[in-house]
Amino acid sequence: MQSLDALTAFGALSQETRLDTFRLLVRHEPEGLPAGELARELEVPANTLSTHLGILARAGLVTSERRGRIIQYRADIARLRELMVFLARDCCGGRSELCEPLVAELACC
């Protein structure tokens, strides 16, 4: 992941509705959720949410697939991992002693 990709991802996650949307989708992996159900759950007008979903999609954080009349959205966990690795690389800065506690804490899951 390049710096510009990370920048775009951070921008996508720096808005309340979008962060909520993304987290909700992560919790609904791997089935995903239809756009309309997301809008209902998050209590946001469908067109507003559609704009946010577009931003998340352009940032690579979600994918969508049409299923008949419904468009099913999914979180892209691989992309989330890439974003975390981007942060972790900096975090370490070549010195493992900084990163070790991080890895330990992540091991919890």
Add this chain to the structure above:
Amino acid sequence: MQSLDALTAFGALSQETRLDTFRLLVRHEPEGLPAGELARELEVPANTLSTHLGILARAGLVTSERRGRIIQYRADIARLRELMVFLARDCCGGRSELCEPLVAELACC
């Protein structure tokens, strides 16, 4: 870390100069860098950078300490770790099989 803290942190990191600033500071842990030297390195006017440093500081991502005429800035690695854990918690969503490859990849450092 609460959702609102993460939101603020993502907002802080979603601007090019600020992301560059933060990464530069991480690479300069644990000594840190003076505000003026950051401005010179990043080729940004001192007052503009000062505004960005304020945003990073309010997001908890950097700390500062006056040393005579100089104000020394440092990245807050603990906070970065908290942000990553915030993401990782979602990533797992209670299912370890999703998180395992992530932990493995982070272990690289």
Add this chain to the structure above:
DNA sequence: TGCATATTTCGAGAACTATCGAATTATGTG
């Protein structure tokens, strides 16, 4: 085909963010 449902795109207004010159504050030194 006609109609209902699901979703997106368009467009305009409001709100927020970035930038930087100028002024200000804080500190160290002669």
Add this chain to the structure above:
DNA sequence: CACATAATTCGATAGTTCTCGAAATATGCA
């Protein structure tokens, strides 16, 4: 104290982002 240096705050402008009503597009079904 006067002066130089380091950094921040102020204020205006330009640019970007958010929101949502209305219109458009896509699909399924009778």
